[in-house]
Amino acid sequence: MRVLAAALLATLAAAPVFAAQPPVDMETIMADPDWIGPAVEDPYWSVDGSQVFYSLKQDGTPVRDLWRVQANGGTPERLDAAAAARADGGKPVFDRAHRHAAFVRHGDIFLRDLASGATVQVTRTAAKERDPRFSLDGRLLTFRADNDWFAYAVAGGPVSKAADLETKDDPSDRKADDLADGQQALFKTLRGLRADEDAMKADADALAAADPGRAPRPFWLGKNVSIVDTSLSPDGRWMLVVTEAKDADKGKIADLTHYVTDSGYAESEATRSYVGRKDPTPQSLRLLDLQTHASFDLDTATLPGIGDDPLADIRAKTVAALRKEGKGDRADALAAPKTRPVIVNGEYSPGIVWSDDGRQVAVQLRAIDNKDRWIATVDFDRHALVSQHRLTDKAWINWDGNDFGWLRDGRTLWYLSEESGFAQLYVRAPGSKAKALTSGRFEVDHPVLSPDGSRFYVRTNKVAPYSYDIYSVPAQGGTLARVTTFEGLDDFALSPDGTRLAVLHSSPYVPSQLATVGVDGSAVRELTDTRKPAYKACEWIAPKIVQVPSTHGAGTIWAKFYGPADAATAASRPAVIFVHGAGYLQNVHLSYPAYFREQMFHNMLVQRGYVVLDMDYRASKGYGRDWRTAIYRQMGHPELDDLLDGKAWLVANHGVDPKRVGIYGGSYGGFMTLMALLRAPGEFAAGAALRPVTDWTSYNHEYTSNILNDPQLDPDAYKASSPIQYAEALADPLLIEHGLIDDNVLASDSIRLYQRFIELHKKNFWMSLYPMERHGFVHADSWYDEYRRIDELFRERLEPANRN
Incomplete structure (x- = not known):
């Protein structure tokens, strides 16, 4: 069947040979690329796995239409607004027992009973809800809107806010104050009023703790912080909150000027600061116990190597030169910190990942000097970070290849790392030695764990640096086996039952097209060819x-x-x-x-x-x-x-x-x-x-x-x-x-x-x-x-x- 896949791709990319017919002229090749035909974008499977949805750009506009095609082949269908409103949403998630699925459609959360097909709209708001996830027992569905998290009982609502986060000081916290203490000592009426306030608060706290149907009590995070990110455990018990200083220096922002405008006047636009004029703002982690309503700071100073100065030699040379020039104030400003500040490395990876049962969480942290990346777990009993992996680089940690997560056992971490010199896939049970699932002088990316947790599917250039395909490897270790033979593999999505792959593949003159293929490399189905006739007629x-x-x-x-x-x-x-x-x-x-x-x-x-x-x-x-x-x-x-x-x-x-x-x-x-x-x-x-x-x-x-x-x-x-x-x-x-x-x-x-x-x-x-x-x-x-x-x-x- 792999031969068939290669043959189909060769047919799709026909006529890549230079012939007597001249290429098209400059006017044509620099025209709007609509004349070529759109690339297939963002494929995802229907909940039942019978269809694949994808997006195509409209001619003449940046609007994307939603399309649908049968996974086993057929004529693709563009969905009008009404049909798109009824379609399954992107990237559905399933509970462990495969009784329910949840997905996002037009920014709202939907829940489907897989046995009956009945679909319930969980939210209907102007907010953009995302990241639905089931608890391990399937009873709870959690999701987020911005930094707020919500929970929904699968048996039948209601939607409730998981935590109320307030970036203010707790109004009930009374700071030590000699004048206020004196007032309390002098006036009986003031003492009575304070006692009444305390009694009301204690009663409200007791009722809230005893009645899960009430809205959650606020967590007062403090007036001097801003929330960067939040993450809720699947069981709704724990929340991690990433914060930074609210008054952090943003640096001087450079402007640019628009000279051709609707108004006829030149207009300025703020862009960004320059390098070194605004270092990343250090971030902090806070663990919230939503059950006991307790809050704990997670100290990053315990991370291995956090007190090192990887730039010590460069720092010493520059400081010496500044002092020689009489610029002692600048030299003093370059002093190394006792412990290096960190950020949660969430821009190109999830940043925070929970195990399915919510009993483990991993956080990826990055030193703001770019030299170290840590993956740490949280000890919930000690309310402390525990480093599980440190990747260090004398040059810089790559912003790419930082995927990580948990195996289905809820104990074993998996992650990508460049420690061998090439991005490879590793697994590690917390506290034990890491095991490389892949190794060699090639790159691995986009790891996807099968629904049953037995295998990973990855994209890799194992055959040659320029040739990419999907391979699979057992999650416990074993042979890295080739699945596809497209050689130009751009992206893929695993079907809900784990038996097929929706694949985006392309070739030098063919934009990304959609195919399906069995996870054993069989049953290849080419589903799209979006090229326009004039472009297909050209010879390159x-x-x-x-x-x-x-x-x-x-x-x-x-x-x-x-x-x-x-x-x-x-x-x-x-x-x-x-x-x-x-x-x-x-x-x-x-x-x-x-x-x-x-x-x-x-x-x-x-x-x-x-x-x-x-x-x-x-x-x-x-x-x-x-x-x-x-x-x-x-x-x-x-x-x-x-x-x-x-x-x-x-x-x-x-x-x-x-x-x-x-x-x-x-x-x-x-x-x-x-x-x-x-x-x-x-x-x-x-x-x-x-x-x-x-x-x-x-x-x-x-x-x-x-x-x-x-x-x-x-x-x-x-x-x-x-x-x-x-x-x-x-x-x-x-x-x-x-x-x-x-x-x-x-x-x-x-x-x-x-x-x-x-x-x-x-x-x-x-x-x-x-x-x-x-x-x-x-x-x-x-x-x-x-x-x-x-x-x-x-x-x-x-x-x-x-x-x-």
Whole structure:
């Protein structure tokens, strides 16, 4: 059946071979991608497992329609508003006995009896309820709206608030006060009034404790805190509350200006602070016992290594330099804390995960210096955190690959960790030694536990770094077995009964499509093909995945090569090197790329006699920890070595003229274009830097401090890594393009570098600004203008007939 899956995928992705028919023109490939056809998004199973729902973007609008298709095949059906209102909601959850299911539909909670099919609407509110979950015995359904949690008795309501959280001081707490005490001593009437208040409160507390039907008593968290997150145990007994200081310094916020507006006036917009100008606000954990109405602070100072200073050497060097310069106040501000502040690591992972029975909870914490990640459990008797796993990294802990949870036994943790050098899956019973379920020089992500708890299903690139598929592994350990053979596996969802997978897969010129497949790899069903006829009729160049040898000890640099069939024998070709964005992103794979327009542009270049190389330089995703962290404190250095190796490989193997190689990219790719031209002048005939970071001191904290630390603490890393520091070296033609309302990499980055070039009396540099574009362009006119200019630059500088 795996052969069948491969054959079906090959049929779906037909005609990826360069033919005599020319690619479509610039106007077409930079048009709104509606002409291609939408990718399938957000698939989920119906409660009974007979159907799969998914979303498709409407032509001409950002609106997504809900679609439905039979899991065994059939004609997909778009649901109108009435049908969508009756459809099963996304990602249903089930009780352990599989008697009931719950799901979210249009922001409300619904409960279904699986035997009768009867469905009850549990909530009808303007709030967006989410995260439904059953207690282990199936009697209680809990869910949340923002940071408030609610409970619903499955046998028949009502909905009740699990806890009343107040960010105020307890009004009944009487602070010690000499004047007030004196008043009480003097006046009998005041003593009587206070006694009456105390009696009323005691009576209310006793009634609330004895009567579960009453609204919960408030938990007074204090007026100086803000609630960041909350998490309720499935049985409704315990709650964890994550807080931070309410008055925490938010840092100075940078503004941008909208010049083209409905009002006709220029309008400003607040964006974000700069790196080092507002460190993450430390967070605290509080455990609430909802049964006894008690509150306990959970001390993070007990975490192993929390008192270490991983930056001690850098700190000492910087402090010494500041004191030598007479800047003692700045040096004092860099003193290491006795215990490092932490945050709950909940942005790219759940942050807090309960066992099904509610008797165990795991919290993932991260040091705000980015060097440590802990998974800790809570000892409910001692009201204390107990560390179960510490992952430490001299560079930085990855923001990706932090999934964790509990096995069905309610005692054994599972988690992803990079400790071996590659993201792998581990299990560990609290207090015992961890066991690796997967191992090797490949990456594992998206672990999903089967409904019976016996197996994990994961996505991995075990066969090759660029090839992703689903594998399964027993939860107690065993063989990692391949399930699918799509090679371009984007995402998947396990059916309610655990027997089938709804799979999103794609190929270089086919956006994500939906298929179902048995968990043993059998019964493959292709369910969608959303491509438009005009796009399907086009013939494209299949990118060839190649291995570029590193001359800098890095091993293999994987890349996509675009060229005609005779590329190996031709001589004196121009070439372009494309540099992907994000830094930590993988673009050398067999799936549909995020850079689908650029891929079509590369087809156009090949048609004109170019070859194109698209490299997963160091820092790219998919190649392990060492590849990821090679850029620590030196962004733009190892990556440039890799790009120059790519150029040398093109010259040696594909007849490329070394004096006619261009380079371009956006975001991190724009940054690298600048580093290539400014740190290796003369190597590239021209470069186009799109929305580039030019000075890392003005980028955001969350991304930059991971790699370069804080600029106050590690100024050398910022100086070495910022293109603006190398501006004097500009010698080659440079085009800069930037959206003026970019709220990620601010346009001021490009404008500041432009001013630097002016002051240095540089030549052959240009800038194109786009008044209505943010970081990712969305308007076809802007896309067209942007790439028209890039194309003109390469025509003028790389093609012999146009060169001076």
